[in-house]
Amino acid sequence: MTEHRRSQSPPPTGPIPFRPVAVLFDRDGTLVHDVPHNGDPERVRPVRGAAEAVRLVREAGMSTGVVSNQSGIGRGLLSHDEVRRVNIRVDELIGPFDVWVYCPHHPDTGCPCRTPRPGLVTDAARRLGVRPSDCVLIGDVGDDVLAARAAGAEAILVPNGATLPEEIAAEAEPAPDVLSAVLRLLARPAQPQDVPRTDRRPA
Template sequence: MTAAGVAAVLFDRDGTLIEDVPYNGDPGRVRPLPAARPALDLLRARGIPTGVVSNQSGVGRGLLTRADVHRVNDRVDALLGGLDTWVYCPHAPEAGCPCRKPRPGLVVEAARRLGVPPACCVVIGDIGADVDAARAAGAQAVLVPTAVTLPAEIASAPATAPDLLTAVRRLLAPGEERR
């Protein structure tokens, strides 16, 4: 997809924009990944809206509160210069809700909030659930593998990138190979 076809870019939070700290409710533990700020700055320079779509099952499991999630998200915003929308699923996996990735609910809601069709969004994440949620919503997906990404998830991803900045540069560079 070229920059002309990208109306918005949606990111997974943990493991994509910031270090993955399981069930983190402490803003002091937020550590942005090195490529996050430059990638977001490139999108901002092009006027492309950004958002976060994140599973936060710790709320449903009673390990953190919605207020904890909001404090952590606010810290991410402060460190990365602000994203245009935040959508998260507070449910435990067994709840069967339509918002939890790999289902499409988070992506559809983020696109709605940004005023763009899901088909014009790109979802960037680090695991197969991110890719599957994008596909289920009709959005494009880019997988940025980490140590937790399974080989099968990498093999089945429609596009991969070695890091977040490369993923965004490829989105913004028409005709450049994305795999």
């Protein structure tokens, strides 16, 4: 994402000992190269290693989701249909993902879903039928990290050229790329089979 990058994350409270039940990904700058307010599926370009990372997550039996700020809708620059068509293209190139959740609101509305607020993460977890605490969010900016931790989830920062230096400095273990972040999760022991989940609800 290219917006709202001033937030700095607090230090993490400690690693989760098991693999997550679900892995959530930021879209722009994490899965695909960031094209601000992109409404054209033909401009979707996956980040190197993203497709393999998602494939490994799915093969390991973990659920997948994408959470993304899409304020271009609220700004009048995009339609919901354009965002959905771009998401479909990302699904074709990198997914499929189990759930997509995005915030369409203008940054000034104070909505509860726009990162760094937790709404996107809690909504994705609800739709997947899991607890936020059983999710990890992989994203490229401090707001992604803040949103995950505000929801009670873990976060892994994958910096790129647009990530602020202070956002990187705030993280004890940022990952060099999205594939490395996933491999870090896969190195953990699997979740016990009796991990409780919430009731699934329609996306």
